[in-house]
Amino acid sequence: SQKIEQNSEALNIQEGKTATLTCNYTNYSPAYLQWYRQDPGRGPVFLLLIRENEKEKRKERLKVTFDTTLKQSLFHITASQPADSATYLCALDDNYGQNFVFGPGTRLSVLP
Amino acid sequence: ETGVTQTPRHLVMGMTNKKSLKCEQHLGHNAMYWYKQSAKKPLELMFVYNFKEQTENNSVPSRFSPECPNSSHLFLHLHTLQPEDSALYLCASGRGGDYGYTFGSGTRLTVV
Numbered sequence: 001s002q003k004i005e006q007n008s009e010a011l012n013i014q015e016g017k018t019a020t021l022t023c024n025y026t027n028y029s030p031a032y033l034q035w036y037r038q039d040p041g042r043g044p045v046f047l048l049l050i051r052e053n054e055k056e057k058r059k060e061r062l063k064v065t066f067d068t069t070l071k072q073s074l075f076h077i078t079a080s081q082p083a084d085s086a087t088y089l090c091a092l093d094d095n096y097g098q099n100f101v102f103g104p105g106t107r108l109s110v111l112p
Numbered sequence: 113e114t115g116v117t118q119t120p121r122h123l124v125m126g127m128t129n130k131k132s133l134k135c136e137q138h139l140g141h142n143a144m145y146w147y148k149q150s151a152k153k154p155l156e157l158m159f160v161y162n163f164k165e166q167t168e169n170n171s172v173p174s175r176f177s178p179e180c181p182n183s184s185h186l187f188l189h190l191h192t193l194q195p196e197d198s199a200l201y202l203c204a205s206g207r208g209g210d211y212g213y214t215f216g217s218g219t220r221l222t223v224v
Contacts, residue, residue: 004154032210034212034213036212041200041217041218041220042217042218043114043116043202043204043215043216043217043218044155044202044213044215045114045215046212046213046214047212049210049211049212051210089154089155091155099145099157099160099168100157100213101157102147102154102155103154104153104154105154
């Protein structure tokens, strides 16, 4: 069956460190993989998209990698800040960029 | 504001009521989506509209009825709901391919 897993439900790290979140998938062949941030009571906010033929993408303090052999994406936040505390969702397409299916999310807490 | 507006933000309804959720976007996106987000569960795709045409109905019970009169507006009509339908209902719009979705803030629905 198709499945998307994110490494842990919750992750605590110290301010200034690099947070690394994992997204693994089974029985999908995505052309695109996305990462979103969601704050409590709000809708997800799009952060980054990476294509199947890209290994790495960066945006400011964010970095995403995509390994289609391992069926895994890693999401890094460098020099983390308490304001980065939120739930982070990965999503991948099941219809060549048309419909995206979401993982369960990882709740990140950056401690001062 | 994200550019996708959902109303109402909160809704409490009895199991015999009929109500509608509204979503509006003026981003020029051709696709609109309804997602359901329950506690401790991933976002579930419910319906997809592309250029006003429904392209996906993800095995959603008939007590949920979508309507898309034009590319900017999307409704979700609700009738005879069950308490387990209580959730955050999120609307999103997108233009496919390399671009992420833009989500609204959601409607928090409670069925009593």
